[in-house]
Amino acid sequence: MKAITVIGARLLQTAFVLLAVITILFFMFRLMPGSPLAAYIDPNFTPEQQAELMARFGLDQPLWRQYLIYLGNLLQGDLGESFFYRQPVAERVLALLPNTLILTFSSLILAYVFGVLAGAYLAWKRGSVVEQICVPLVLTTRAMPEFWLGMLLLAVFSFGMGWFPAGGTRPPGAEYDSLWALYSSADFWWHMTLPVMTLAIYSQGLPLLLMRSNMMDVMREDFVTMARIKGLSTFSVVIRHAARNALLPVMTSFAIAVGYQIQGNVVVETVFSWPGLGRELVRAVSTADYPLAQGAFLMIAVVVILMNLVADLLYAALDPRVTHE
Amino acid sequence: MTLPLRTSAFAAMLSATVLSPVMADEIRTINLVTRPQAAQPAEFQFTQLIAQEWRRLGLDVNVEVMPWEQMIQAIWFSRDDWDTTAWQMVGRPERSDPDEIVYNLFHSTTAEQGFNFIGYNNPEYDALVEQQRVTLDPDERREIVRAAQAMLAEDQPNMMLAHPQSTYAFNTSVWNPDTVVDQSGIGIRNTWSYLQMEPLGDVTDIILNSSDNVTAINPLYISGGTDSWITELVYDRLMRIGPDGLPQPWAAESYEWIDDTTIRVTLREGMTWHDGMPVTPEDVAFSFEAAGSGEAPMYGPFVGSIADITIDGMDITFSLTEPSAPFLTASLSKINLIPMHIWEPVIAEQLTLDTNAESFQEEVPIGSGPYRFGSWTLNEEVVLEANAEHWAAPKADRWILRIVPNVEAALGMLRSGEINFLSDFPGDPTVVVAAADEDPNLTAVSTVDIGFRYVAFNHRRPPFNDPAFRRALSASVDRRLIVGAAFRGFAVPSNSVVSPALGFWHNEATVEGMEAGIELAQQMLEDAGYMVVDGRLHYPEGVSETLGE
Numbered sequence: 001m002k003a004i005t006v007i008g009a010r011l012l013q014t015a016f017v018l019l020a021v022i023t024i025l026f027f028m029f030r031l032m033p034g035s036p037l038a039a040y041i042d043p044n045f046t047p048e049q050q051a052e053l054m055a056r057f058g059l060d061q062p063l064w065r066q067y068l069i070y071l072g073n074l075l076q077g078d079l080g081e082s083f084f085y086r087q088p089v090a091e092r093v094l095a096l097l098p099n100t101l102i103l104t105f106s107s108l109i110l111a112y113v114f115g116v117l118a119g120a121y122l123a124w125k126r127g128s129v130v131e132q133i134c135v136p137l138v139l140t141t142r143a144m145p146e147f148w149l150g151m152l153l154l155a156v157f158s159f160g161m162g163w164f165p166a167g168g169t170r171p172p173g174a175e176y177d178s179l180w181a182l183y184s185s186a187d188f189w190w191h192m193t194l195p196v197m198t199l200a201i202y203s204q205g206l207p208l209l210l211m212r213s214n215m216m217d218v219m220r221e222d223f224v225t226m227a228r229i230k231g232l233s234t235f236s237v238v239i240r241h242a243a244r245n246a247l248l249p250v251m252t253s254f255a256i257a258v259g260y261q262i263q264g265n266v267v268v269e270t271v272f273s274w275p276g277l278g279r280e281l282v283r284a285v286s287t288a289d290y291p292l293a294q295g296a297f298l299m300i301a302v303v304v305i306l307m308n309l310v311a312d313l314l315y316a317a318l319d320p321r322v323t324h325e
Numbered sequence: 326m327t328l329p330l331r332t333s334a335f336a337a338m339l340s341a342t343v344l345s346p347v348m349a350d351e352i353r354t355i356n357l358v359t360r361p362q363a364a365q366p367a368e369f370q371f372t373q374l375i376a377q378e379w380r381r382l383g384l385d386v387n388v389e390v391m392p393w394e395q396m397i398q399a400i401w402f403s404r405d406d407w408d409t410t411a412w413q414m415v416g417r418p419e420r421s422d423p424d425e426i427v428y429n430l431f432h433s434t435t436a437e438q439g440f441n442f443i444g445y446n447n448p449e450y451d452a453l454v455e456q457q458r459v460t461l462d463p464d465e466r467r468e469i470v471r472a473a474q475a476m477l478a479e480d481q482p483n484m485m486l487a488h489p490q491s492t493y494a495f496n497t498s499v500w501n502p503d504t505v506v507d508q509s510g511i512g513i514r515n516t517w518s519y520l521q522m523e524p525l526g527d528v529t530d531i532i533l534n535s536s537d538n539v540t541a542i543n544p545l546y547i548s549g550g551t552d553s554w555i556t557e558l559v560y561d562r563l564m565r566i567g568p569d570g571l572p573q574p575w576a577a578e579s580y581e582w583i584d585d586t587t588i589r590v591t592l593r594e595g596m597t598w599h600d601g602m603p604v605t606p607e608d609v610a611f612s613f614e615a616a617g618s619g620e621a622p623m624y625g626p627f628v629g630s631i632a633d634i635t636i637d638g639m640d641i642t643f644s645l646t647e648p649s650a651p652f653l654t655a656s657l658s659k660i661n662l663i664p665m666h667i668w669e670p671v672i673a674e675q676l677t678l679d680t681n682a683e684s685f686q687e688e689v690p691i692g693s694g695p696y697r698f699g700s701w702t703l704n705e706e707v708v709l710e711a712n713a714e715h716w717a718a719p720k721a722d723r724w725i726l727r728i729v730p731n732v733e734a735a736l737g738m739l740r741s742g743e744i745n746f747l748s749d750f751p752g753d754p755t756v757v758v759a760a761a762d763e764d765p766n767l768t769a770v771s772t773v774d775i776g777f778r779y780v781a782f783n784h785r786r787p788p789f790n791d792p793a794f795r796r797a798l799s800a801s802v803d804r805r806l807i808v809g810a811a812f813r814g815f816a817v818p819s820n821s822v823v824s825p826a827l828g829f830w831h832n833e834a835t836v837e838g839m840e841a842g843i844e845l846a847q848q849m850l851e852d853a854g855y856m857v858v859d860g861r862l863h864y865p866e867g868v869s870e871t872l873g874e
Contacts, residue, residue, distance in 0.1 A: 056679055085540055086684040095703050151733070159737040166734045166743055172532045172725045173708050175700060273729045275704035283538065286392075 007313065014309050021301045022074065022294075026067055029290045057083055070294075079298070080291035084284070089295035093277065097299055098179060099169065100269070100276035103192065104261045107199035112254055115204040119211025119250075120243045124234075126216060142205035146264050150198040150271035157194060164194050167273030195272040199264055203257060207250050214246035221245075248319055255311035259304040350870035352788060352862050354385040357780070358400065358410035361390050366753075368411045368778065371486060371811035375780060378801045381843050382850060383862035400781075401442055407783055412483075415550075416491075416510055416775030416824070418566040422654035423470050423830045426822045428454045431482060444784040445482040459648035461585060466650055467830060474821045474832035478839075481795040484780040486807050487816035488824045492754035494761055494769040496745040499528045502768055504720070509570040510775035510826030514748040516557050517568050520695055520719045529722040533748040534729040534738065538704050542690045544661035545621035545668075546683040551726070554748075558709055558724065559599075560661035560692035563590055563609065564653055570775075570827055572653040576604075576662060576693070578639075585648040586632075590657070592639045597714065598664045599697040606636045611665040613643075613656075620675045620682040627659045664691055695719050704728055736760055739767065754815045773826045777819050786872055788864060793853035801846035804839070 054060045058069060073080060079089035118134075125131050141149075158166040165171070169182065169191050176182040218224060219242055227241045266278035277296050284293035357376055362369035369390070376386040391399065400407050420426060428435075433451050435441040450473065457469040491512040495505060501524075506517035519531060540548040544560050547553070565575040574580060578591040596604035613634060616624035630652065633644040645652065667687070675682050690698045695715040699708035709724040727744060729735040732752045738744045740760065750757055754771065761769035782789040782798075789795060804818030817825060821835040847857075854865025864870065 081684075086546075086680075087541075087686065092703065154734060154737065159741055162741060166738050166741065167729055167731065168705055168727060170702075170706075172706065172727060172743070173530060173699075173723055175708075270730045271734070273705075273727070273731055273734065275702065275728070279704065279730060 003316075010309065010312060014305055017305055018302070021305075022071070022298065023067075025294045025297050025301075026070055027063075029285075029288070029293055030063065030066075079295040082284075082289055082292040084287055084289040084292065089291050092280065092292065093295045093299050096275060096277045096280055098183075099274065100262065100265055100278060101303070102183060103195055103199065103268070103274060103276060104258060104265060106192065107196045108203060108254065108257055108261055110196065110200040111204040112207045112250070112257075114200070115207030116211050116243070116247065116250060118204075119208040120215050120238060120246070122208070123212045123215030123219065123246075124238055138205050138208055141201050142209075144202065146198060146202050147267045147271055149202060150195070150268055153194050153198055154271065165191050167191075169275065195268050195274055198268050198271070199261060202264060203261060206253060206257060210250050210253055211243075211246055214249055215242055218242045218246045248315070251314065251318065252311050255304075255307040258307045259300075262300050262303070349856075349864040349866050349868050350873070351858070352384060352864060353870050353873040354387050355379070356387050356389050356408045358389045358391060358396060358407060360393055360396060360411070364392065365411075367489070367811045368413070371778070371807045372411050372780070374807060374810060375484075375802050378843060378846075379798060382797070382801055382846055383857040383860055385861065404436075404442055404444065404783075405785055408786060408789065409783065410781050411778070412781045413778050414776050414822070416826075417553075418508075418511060418515075419654055419659050420775050421510060421566050421570040421572075421827060422651040423823045423827065424454075424458060424651035424655065427470060427473050428458060430822060431477070443482060443781045445480075446784065447476070447480065450476050450480075458650055459585070461582065461648060461650055463829075470823065470830050471832040474823055474835050477822065478820055478832075478835040480792050481782075481799045482784065483782060483822075484795070484799040484802075485819040485821065486778045486780065486804060487812055488777045488819050488826065489774050489812055489816040490754065490771040491774050492750060492757050492769055492771040492815060494739060494747040494750075494757050494767055496739065496742070496766050497768050498766040499525060499742075499745040500531075501525055505770075506568050507770055507772055508566075508568045509828070510773065510824055512772035512774070513770045514554075514746075515568075516565070519558060519721070519724055520717055523720045524722075528745060530725050531721045531723070531746055532725045532727060532744045533746040534727050534735045534744050535749045536728075536730050536732060536735070536751055537749075538728055539701065539707055539726070541683070541686055542698070542701065542707070543683065543686060544663045544690070544692065545615060545624060545685075547623040548683070551749075554726070555707060555709065556661060556692075557694075558696040559690055559694045559698055560663065561596070561604075561694045562658055562661060563592075564657040566654065566658050571829070572658045575658075576609075577657070580653070580657070583642070586645040587642060588645070588652065589640055589642045592641060593716065594639065596693050596716075598693050599691045599712065600664070602664060602666060604662065604664075604693050606639055606641050608665045609641050609662055610634045610636055611669065612662045613660055615663060615668055615672055615682070616660050618672055618676075618682075620672050622681065623683070624660065627656050630656070662693060664693075667691055696724055699723065740764060753813065755813050771815060773817055773824065775824045775826050777822060777824060778816075779819075787868070787870075788855075791853070793849065794855065797846045797849035797853070797855075800841050800849060801843055803841040 051060070058066055061069070070080070077090065079093065081087065082089050082092065085092065122131055122134055154166055157163050170176070170187055174187060176185065182188050224237060224242050227237045262278065265276055266282055268274065269276040269278040270282070277299060281293065281296040283289075284296055357372055359365070359368050359372040372388055376388050379386045396410070400410050414420075414426065414430075429440040431441055431445045431450060432454055433441070433446045433448070436444045436446060453469055453473045453476065457466050457473065460466040460469060491514070493512055493514045495513065500522045504521045504523040505513050506515060506521055507513050508515040508517060522531060535551040537549060537551045539555065540552050542552060542555050542559070544556055561576040563575060563577040564572040564580070567573040576593055576596065578593045580588060580590045582588050592604070592606050592609055598604060613628050613631060615621060617628040617631065619625065630645045630647065630649045631643055632646045635642045671685050672682060675685065695712050695717050696709035696719060697712045699710045701707045705728055707726040711719045711722055729738065732750060735744065735747060735750065736757060739747045747757065758769045758771070761767040782795050784790050804820070808814060808816045808818055818836060820839045821832055823830045823832065825831045825833065850862065856863050
């Protein structure tokens, strides 16, 4: 019973955060230097045409009314019309979101599976030569800028070896009946390899180091010593007892990492010509396309907020000591 | 604020009493606006060079850096508030006719709202460019256009710098190099290449790149450079700008001037839309009416001179409000032919809405052009298929445009074969040339552009209203230095808005007669009464600074 009210409160809180994000986004873009006037109104236009376009964009209204109109439209699922493309924002954003999500989650899952296992292993190998080599190595990968790493992988594996294509999600001119047909094709995975590797290499450091330090703490605890005394196998002690307990903070970091990762996508999508939301976002911001920029940011914010909610709720399921009461 | 000015003026008076008993004001700090280095490296470089030379003349120059979105606000929409700015005109096929540049950029009527944002006002010049517009005899008109250029060279309304070269490359093992067309003022990236390029082997698709996304594929919306590559192939026009830069009949079988304000165009027989319907003279007339309907605001100016259109068999007769020499280029070569059965209901519907035809995106754009629409994957790719039934059917099978925002990757893709035609390379052209030198399968072609780079002077603000001052500032910088240092040799020096790429119209004397040097500039200023006192340039006698802080 209590759990339900707690979850309800948590949902309410999420809704509030979302509203705050929407509001900040709305005003943030309008306070930026540069005006949509400059970007979209052809200097050849007569003053009447300019005024007409301003009215169409709703830019002739006072700011507070623009905000209320925006909120009202949002409630009806209408994200507005892009100044630049003259097309509904929702359509564009929803068309590009899957490309970004598949890149984000593929690379994060890869990074976290590897990071957790390697972190546990390195904690186990504490003080060994392996640790002395691997930890600085991991720190190095953390320090590499993503665009640099991406260009490096491109130079080596695409232009050097010719193993992977240099950009896009499909070979030139290839057609697929549906999004699913594209995502399940070998060509797609082949195209996705380098961008996923770039993001995964960049993001495996966090779960790895987090897992390692958690493990080192957990390994000192009595129940691990107990397990050892019981004569359980090394595998059983490390994985089934220690790792399960060390995993919890890593779970939370996963939710947060989704947000960071989408940020990283902006760069990787440009390097690998990946048609995702990140690139669209940069473009929208640089051309003062308010509705598109807001829509794209909103999508990303929704994903991040949802991931945090899921992490919160899962916490209780994973760790019986945490309750919602 | 006034104290230091007064003291320096006083000191100046003491030192210069013999030459000039009355002391004029010191010229205020001059702003020079440029876009950031990251976005426009050549521009950033040449503004630094120019500022340096101007400082040697005794001017205090402040280089102000701002992105394009901000710049257009600060310059274009605030016409009284700036001093000098780097600016550019880009080359477009319809700028092959000098009218758009010699008229729009400098005619006094376009000073308030239009392209004459510098506020140049010279009645004599106005008369000349008005005259070239109504002179239908090409040779006669050429003399007027050349005279207009000479007048600009004398007046120096802008400081012309260079016509950049555009550099593109292609794979010679895929495409027969003899069939790639280098269009005057445009380069090898043009419709003629895409029609005539002949495959040598198994690869029969032209795979090219753009760093920009495709915004729209709409025959009534000038939505961007990359988009126009597509519309030029999907849609026919009555005339097309040929490889020599001059308009030639395309969907028109022929054309004939009946009198100064009437032109009769005969439509080619047997044309069909991509959906199988025949192309009729009614469709053609409708295309021009749609462009002028108000629902396609960007195309409106190109049909503004049309008073009436009548149809007789396959003949379409345009009556014009006044004689128009640029009509063949600016209207007949510009307006996309669109099917009435698709667009008439759209225009009718748009007339009732507060949006216009620019917002309408066809699922499958239907034209009559040499390529038909295949597919469009958002921010990734556009595929066009050869229209075998077209009278000028392409030799290639498909035309595949890949969106590659990463410029370095685009060059890598050309080397690896992922693309076979490098149609966009905003980076350093020497890199492309070096890559082509290294790889026997690649050829790079650089072509002098119709477009140009310059520094604009605001004539509304002294001292830029003084032609002598502008001449001196312009003469202070050797253009060869700009070409070498800012454009790395990939440009030609300019002193005329009409590019040497437009050989017929270009007045070469303007460039050849150009002298430059800091001593020359100093002499010019001195002759005009300007003087340097304590290292700072002062106005001639009797002129006071009205815009200082």
